[in-house]
Structures are given as C-alpha cells and as structure tokens.
Amino acid sequence: MASLSLAxxxxxxxxxxxxxxxxxxxxxxxxxxxxxxxxxxxxxxNKAVDRHVISPVSTxxxxxxDTPSQGGAVNLVINAGSNLSLxxxxxxxxxxxxPEPAIRNFFRFAVNTTLGIGGLLDPAGTDFGLPEQxxxxxxxxxxxxxxxxxxxxxxxxxxxxxRDAAGKVGDLLIxxxxxxxxxxxxxxxxxxxxxxxxxxxxxxxxxVDSVLQDSADSYAQLRLIYLMHRxxxxxxxxxxxxxYADTAADDVIDPYAP
Amino acid sequence: xxxxxxxxSSTPMRxxxxxxxxxxxxxxxxxxxxxxxxxxxxxxxxxxxxxxALGEVYRVINAGQPPAQMYRExxxxxxxxxxxxxxxxxxxxxxxxxxxxxxxxxxxxAFQGYIGRKYGKRFREFIGSRIxxxxxxxxxSFFAVTSVAYLNGRAPMEVEWHVSNKSGRDRFFxxxxxxxxxxxxxxxxxxxxxxxxxxxxxxxxxxxxxxG
Numbered sequence: 001m002a003s004l005s006l007a008x009x010x011x012x013x014x015x016x017x018x019x020x021x022x023x024x025x026x027x028x029x030x031x032x033x034x035x036x037x038x039x040x041x042x043x044x045x046n047k048a049v050d051r052h053v054i055s056p057v058s059t060x061x062x063x064x065x066d067t068p069s070q071g072g073a074v075n076l077v078i079n080a081g082s083n084l085s086l087x088x089x090x091x092x093x094x095x096x097x098x099p100e101p102a103i104r105n106f107f108r109f110a111v112n113t114t115l116g117i118g119g120l121l122d123p124a125g126t127d128f129g130l131p132e133q134x135x136x137x138x139x140x141x142x143x144x145x146x147x148x149x150x151x152x153x154x155x156x157x158x159x160x161x162x163r164d165a166a167g168k169v170g171d172l173l174i175x176x177x178x179x180x181x182x183x184x185x186x187x188x189x190x191x192x193x194x195x196x197x198x199x200x201x202x203x204x205x206x207x208v209d210s211v212l213q214d215s216a217d218s219y220a221q222l223r224l225i226y227l228m229h230r231x232x233x234x235x236x237x238x239x240x241x242x243x244y245a246d247t248a249a250d251d252v253i254d255p256y257a258p
Numbered sequence: 259x260x261x262x263x264x265x266x267s268s269t270p271m272r273x274x275x276x277x278x279x280x281x282x283x284x285x286x287x288x289x290x291x292x293x294x295x296x297x298x299x300x301x302x303x304x305x306x307x308x309x310x311a312l313g314e315v316y317r318v319i320n321a322g323q324p325p326a327q328m329y330r331e332x333x334x335x336x337x338x339x340x341x342x343x344x345x346x347x348x349x350x351x352x353x354x355x356x357x358x359x360x361x362x363x364x365x366x367x368a369f370q371g372y373i374g375r376k377y378g379k380r381f382r383e384f385i386g387s388r389i390x391x392x393x394x395x396x397x398x399s400f401f402a403v404t405s406v407a408y409l410n411g412r413a414p415m416e417v418e419w420h421v422s423n424k425s426g427r428d429r430f431f432x433x434x435x436x437x438x439x440x441x442x443x444x445x446x447x448x449x450x451x452x453x454x455x456x457x458x459x460x461x462x463x464x465x466x467x468x469x470g
Binding site for chain 2: 026027028029131132134206207210214215216217220221224225228229230231232233240241242243244245
C-alpha cells in the first residue's frame, strides 16, 4: 500500500529532524539553519514558482478581487478541502491525548459534511460555534517530545522544520480517509485538498506577495515569520523583546544573548 | 513632525511620575504582587491606550478614503500611539549607537512613513472585521494588552500589544499577531536593507522613503 512506500522517506526525515546542530539567536529568536545555503536555493526556486505560476493562477481564481468576500467559488473549494482534513486532525488530537479538540472537529466534520453539503459550506463554523481546531502530525511529534530540528525550506511546500517535514509525511500515513477510500477516491480527496491550499494562497495572496516579493531578504523574513508563528501555535514560547532594556544595557542589543 | 508636540500638550496625566514613586516605595513588592495598586492602574491605562488606538484605526479603515490618504492617516495614528523612536532604534539595532542625531532623526522619520504604508496595505484585509481588547497584564518591565481579531471567514486571531511608559508617556512598542512579532520582523528587514546599502544609514533612509 501507499503506507509502505512512504515509510522510507519518513524514516529519513525523522533522522534529519534528530540532527543536532548549534542554534543561533537572530533578530531575537532562536534559529537553527545548518542547511541555509541549500534552503536559499530552494527559496529562490519557490519564489520563481510563486511569481510565475501560483500568483497569476490564484489571482485569476479569485477574480482579482480585493476583498475576501469575493471569489465565492474559491471559498467553496477551500471549505471542501479543509473539511476533508478534519478526520486526520481528529486522529492527531487523539494521538496528542487531547480529546476536546478531537470531539469538536468530529462534530464539525459531521455537521459540515451533512448540512454543509459535503463540506462546501461551513454551517458548523457560522451557526454552531465549531470553528476548526487546527493541528497536524508535526504538532503530535512535538507533544511526543521530538525536537524541532533544523529549519528547512521544501520545494513548493515552503517553510518547515525537520519535525514538521516529518509531520507532513505522517499526516499522509495516518489520515483515515486515505485508508477507508478506494485509491481513486483517495486521489480525488488529495487533489481537492491541494486545490484548497491553492485557494487559501489566493485569498491571502496580497500578504504572501508582500513577504515574498517586497522584503529586502525574503528568505530571512519568511524563516522568521514561520518559526515565530509555528512556535506560538505549539506553545513553544515567543520572543518578548524589551527595547528599553536594550538601550539601558548599552552594549547588549539582544536581551536573550548570554 | 507636527503631530507629536500637539499630543504632548493633550496628555492629561503624568503616569510616569506615579509609576516611579510606586516603584521606589515598594520596589520588590510591586514585582512580587503584579496585581497590586500602581500596576493595576497602569494595566488599565495600557488597555485604554490600545482601545483608543484601535478606535482611530477602524475609523480610518471604515472611512473608505483613497489608499495614499489612508496610509498618511495610519502614519499619524502610529506616531500618536506608538513609541516610534524606540521602535525605529530597536529595528536599526547596533548601528543606531554609531549614528549621529540628525541622521538618526531622518531615519526615524522615514521609518515612520514606511510603517504607515506597509501596515496600512495590510489593514485593507481588516475591512468588515473587528478587534476586541480582552485584557492586560504586566510582563517584564512593561504591559501586554491582549486582543482578538475577528476577520471574515477566518479563525479568530490573537493580537498582543506591548505597552510601556518608559518614554514618559504610555506608548505601544510592539505588536504580536499569532506569535509573529513586529519588532523582530522589522529588525530582520531593516538589517537586510542596511546590509544591501553596505551599512550606509543615509542610503537606508532614502530606501525607506520609497519602501513599504
């Protein structure tokens, strides 16, 4: 089955995640980026893909609309794709020993799949107070105590850590839909989820463009944003900068430096 | 910069003096009991500051003016409620200590306009949204004001504001949106821009006047 062919890359990435290297403090956060040279090459590639393929397509998809309310068809695709991600999130929450988000996502999936016409609409979020409880196998690994690992920029998929890259593979392996469905059905589910991701990219296109195309060093900016956001999501601590302490300490600009 | 002097005269209280007295009187006690008198008062002031700033931001967002005018208004609000000097200095990093006062002032002015444009563009996504201030707590030597942003079709987002009165007035100096820290992000950006200019502050200032 598909699970077997994916086991080898999973083992490889897990080994990568375990790689010990010396993190440094950069712009007030901990950065562990031993593969920076390779990552920057992938980043240049991703940026070109984004500019020439993803950005034009997603602009057309959303009808060039300025407000999030435009592009109704895109919203349907986003809804349907993210609805199909819910069974996997339920499994992850259970693996993390967190029954509450698992139950909420279970009922969200039940409501949106039935009343929401196969997940095209989101009555669970709008009428039942059941917004998506986001999680993934990367978070499950974090709960299990797997270290964050090095920063990685993956082709097309974008920023990750070693642990999150392993998590992406793990998510494919544990998703109940892929196990329950006929291979053709599983492929359709996968396609819809990819389309949903593309739709989200269209919806937040301006913000992505501003980081990717307008930053002086978009690689460093994306790495910083990804790591800060991911650590916040996983409760792995944020950077509290005290610029007043910086100036008072005179020689110390970085309050976290030893 | 006509905005700041006007603001000084309209500030009704001098919370810094009271804060200093409280600290001198009960230094360790205030640290050990962050819920105590002077701290609670400042937490409320910090919260009120963010409430006022958000009110002004939403007034501009909902007024539906042309972008250039909106960005100027956001810049004005930023200058009124944020400690622009310390944000600009912190974003510049160690280079700020070698800079002359005139060059630093020119850089700070350019930085202020850059922030108004850069974040003003992002505020377009906030049309039809609302942000609720949910609380304030002491953190290190300052206050963290927490709020939740409700945007169309998105899960609610946590937005945290860091407020200090070390400049002599209550001002915010950092915004953290779902863990993404504005000060850290601008440190990375400004340092990359300064590197592109091989450390030349005047060149960076010129670039900032066009950026954002």
